[in-house]
Amino acid sequence: MSTDYRLIDSTLRDGSHAISHQYNADEVVAIVRGLDRAGVQVIEIAHGDGLGGSSFNYGFSKVDEKELIDRACASTTTAKIAVLLLPGIGLADDLRDVKELGVSMARIATHCTEGDISEQHIKTAKKLGLETIGFLMMAHMNSPEGLVEQALLMQSYGADVIYIADSAGAMTTEDVRRRVNALVEALDVPVGVHAHNNLSMAVANSIAAYEEGAKNLDGTSAGLGAGAGNCPTEILAAVSDKYGISTGVDVLALMDVAEEIIRPLMPRQQVIDRAGLILGYAGVYGSFLLHSQRAAERYNVSQAEILLELGRRQVVGGQEDMIIDVALELARKHSEAQA
Amino acid sequence: MNRMRCAIIGSGNIGTDLMYKMLRSDHLEPVALVGIDPDSDGLARARAAGLNAPHTGPQWVIENAGNLDMVFDATSAYVHMRHHRQYRDAGITAIDLTPAAVGPKVIPSVNLYEHLDAPNINMVTCGGQATTPMVFAIRRALPTLPYAEMVSTVASKSAGPGTRQNIDEFTKTTSTALREIGGAEQSKAIIVLNPAEPPIMMRNTVFAAMPEGADQDAVIASIHEMAIEVAKYVPGYRLKNPPVIESGPFSTPGGVVPHRAVVLLEVEGAGDYLPAYAGNLDIMTAAALRVGEAIAQSRIPAGAPA
Numbered sequence: 001m002s003t004d005y006r007l008i009d010s011t012l013r014d015g016s017h018a019i020s021h022q023y024n025a026d027e028v029v030a031i032v033r034g035l036d037r038a039g040v041q042v043i044e045i046a047h048g049d050g051l052g053g054s055s056f057n058y059g060f061s062k063v064d065e066k067e068l069i070d071r072a073c074a075s076t077t078t079a080k081i082a083v084l085l086l087p088g089i090g091l092a093d094d095l096r097d098v099k100e101l102g103v104s105m106a107r108i109a110t111h112c113t114e115g116d117i118s119e120q121h122i123k124t125a126k127k128l129g130l131e132t133i134g135f136l137m138m139a140h141m142n143s144p145e146g147l148v149e150q151a152l153l154m155q156s157y158g159a160d161v162i163y164i165a166d167s168a169g170a171m172t173t174e175d176v177r178r179r180v181n182a183l184v185e186a187l188d189v190p191v192g193v194h195a196h197n198n199l200s201m202a203v204a205n206s207i208a209a210y211e212e213g214a215k216n217l218d219g220t221s222a223g224l225g226a227g228a229g230n231c232p233t234e235i236l237a238a239v240s241d242k243y244g245i246s247t248g249v250d251v252l253a254l255m256d257v258a259e260e261i262i263r264p265l266m267p268r269q270q271v272i273d274r275a276g277l278i279l280g281y282a283g284v285y286g287s288f289l290l291h292s293q294r295a296a297e298r299y300n301v302s303q304a305e306i307l308l309e310l311g312r313r314q315v316v317g318g319q320e321d322m323i324i325d326v327a328l329e330l331a332r333k334h335s336e337a338q339a
Numbered sequence: 340m341n342r343m344r345c346a347i348i349g350s351g352n353i354g355t356d357l358m359y360k361m362l363r364s365d366h367l368e369p370v371a372l373v374g375i376d377p378d379s380d381g382l383a384r385a386r387a388a389g390l391n392a393p394h395t396g397p398q399w400v401i402e403n404a405g406n407l408d409m410v411f412d413a414t415s416a417y418v419h420m421r422h423h424r425q426y427r428d429a430g431i432t433a434i435d436l437t438p439a440a441v442g443p444k445v446i447p448s449v450n451l452y453e454h455l456d457a458p459n460i461n462m463v464t465c466g467g468q469a470t471t472p473m474v475f476a477i478r479r480a481l482p483t484l485p486y487a488e489m490v491s492t493v494a495s496k497s498a499g500p501g502t503r504q505n506i507d508e509f510t511k512t513t514s515t516a517l518r519e520i521g522g523a524e525q526s527k528a529i530i531v532l533n534p535a536e537p538p539i540m541m542r543n544t545v546f547a548a549m550p551e552g553a554d555q556d557a558v559i560a561s562i563h564e565m566a567i568e569v570a571k572y573v574p575g576y577r578l579k580n581p582p583v584i585e586s587g588p589f590s591t592p593g594g595v596v597p598h599r600a601v602v603l604l605e606v607e608g609a610g611d612y613l614p615a616y617a618g619n620l621d622i623m624t625a626a627a628l629r630v631g632e633a634i635a636q637s638r639i640p641a642g643a644p645a
Contacts, residue, residue: 055488055527055529056488056546056589056591056599057490057544060589060590060591060592062590087507088506088509088510088529088530088531089510089529091510091511093507111532111534113534114503114534116500116503116504117503117506117532119503119504120504120505141534313539314534314535314536315533315535316531316533316535317531318490318492318529318531319490319492319542321490321492321542321544322542324544324583325542325544325579325603328580328581328583328603329580
């Protein structure tokens with residue numbers, strides 16, 4: 001059936017951040033079955049930081065992601081199974097492995113100014129016959145023109161779709177419109193948007209992206225994800241219905257997945273508390289949320305101060321180690337002030 | 340004094356930076372900076388410094404083998420893989436600054452004197468040069484090191500096309516060095532590019548799994564000693580914050596451990612070619628130069644005038 005946009009669900013990838021990468025196989029099977037039954041076209045699964053993300057820096061996965069991907073591939077009927085890979089963290093070899101497991105889409109993600117590090121991986125994914133998406137993260141940190149330049153690189157490597165990700169949930173609707181509009185004008189391939197909810201804009205920004213011509217939209221069930229969470233798919237689908245935008249998904253079935261499978265496994269509700277809001281306000285990578293909370297507790301410093309300092313340093317996704325660096329420096333400053 | 344005659348191949352960031360360092364060496368004489376683009380900035384600088392600056396690539400090195408003792412390869416893993424046998428057959432010692440990893444890997448503060456006779460020596464990666472010494476330092480203070488991990492962040496401006504097109508080779512080669520030279524049983528390497536303006540200094544973080552009963556004070560002391568050791572040949576190498584031991588437990592690939600060591604490093608470049616932020620260039624070229632000089636010194640016949 002033809003739809004106005006394609007919904008890509010990232011509950012099993014971006015959602016993994018919110019549960020510190022602790023998915024087990026039974027949860028994966030239940031989520032894939034529920035989303036597949038609801039008519040979701042694509043289900044993304046990997047460590048939150050993409051293939052190979054299991055580490056001290058980003059948190060170790062409870063269950064090997066390849067085992068979970070294997071189970072996901074075995075549990076879907078119509079939904080495509082996708083993975084995410086960040087060059088510098090995951091390897092082209094990982095794409096070969098997951099292709100064997102039955103994955104049919106790869107999203108290759110780089111910081112929004114570093115598209116040229118994706119060449120090796122986009123070409124590998126294409127050669128493997130995977131639908132390949134170039135994914136430009138932290139898109140608020142680059143201008144519409146700058147994003148076009150990066151997107152054209154990824155398109156030239158063979159990407160079938162180009163996404164921009166508001167990884168810090170920092171964009172206003174106007175920011176999204178200008179960027180999507182520029183990309184749709186400049187590219188030969190379809191455009192997608194991945195929104196976060198730190199400023200409570202995720203659904204509105206996704207609809208705006210659609211209005212500007214985006215043909216792919218991301219979300220997660222119940223908004224489970226990094227920072228204050230992703231664009232909640234059940235809400236996006238409901239709002240799309242009200243606008244008369246065809247999604248091909250069963251809104252009530254998506255609500256059931258969110259309510260009956262996802263909410264019971266959430267360690268905390270996906271709300272916009274102070275730390276979440278600061279991420280969006282200061283433009284800090286969403287997955288720093290829980291890591292900065294742990295560092296704040298460990299070194300007895302303010303999480304808000306850590307996040308603001310990371311924003312000042314223009315830290316990008318992947319630099320979770322800098323959270324410890326900032327926490328140690330804040331702790332030292334405090335003890336010097338008391339001395 | 341007789342200096343070893345050296346060609347540097349690859350006129351990008353690394354090769355050009357190495358040229359400036361080698362011009363100051365007492366043991367190594369840069370004969371040529373070899374490129375493939377006659378208009379490159381590196382070759383223009385080589386000409387200005389009075390060096391040969393051919394643009395015929397590896398072919399030039401082979402043709403001039405009779406006048407060369409060493410070649411420092413700062414091209415790419417791909418180019419090095421294609422030509423290393425020719426260098427060997429021509430009797431030229433190759434110091435490989437790409438992640439091709441053909442020859443034995445050398446980290447000067449750990450195994451400088453182990454491979455001085457090898458026809459090909461691999462300098463691992465910039466991140467490997469920065470973090471392997473710390474993994475080794477932690478390992479020597481522990482009965483076992485089940486798992487070690489490094490995260491390297493470099494300024495976007497300091498990462499040339501070679502690095503960008505070969506990012507998997509960077510992580511694989513670095514990770515291997517953490518095991519083979521650092522002594523970790525399992526390992527992982529991560530690289531991040533940061534485009535901030537002004538550019539950030541090269542940052543490296545080492546995480547190490549600390550098994551039950553580890554002597555934490557000995558680990559910390561060993562880390563401090565190693566920082567001094569590396570700074571002898573990379574003056575901008577330093578601990579950004581004192582090393583810390585954090586409590587877990589942590590479920591690492593090497594098993595569950597109660598603690599982890601976290602070493603936060605910064606490398607400030609000497610500013611020979613790119614500005615001080617490009618510590619990633621500096622640590623590679625400084626380490627390669629240290630290896631070249633050690634080889635040169637090892638070849639001086641006993642009793643010869645110094």
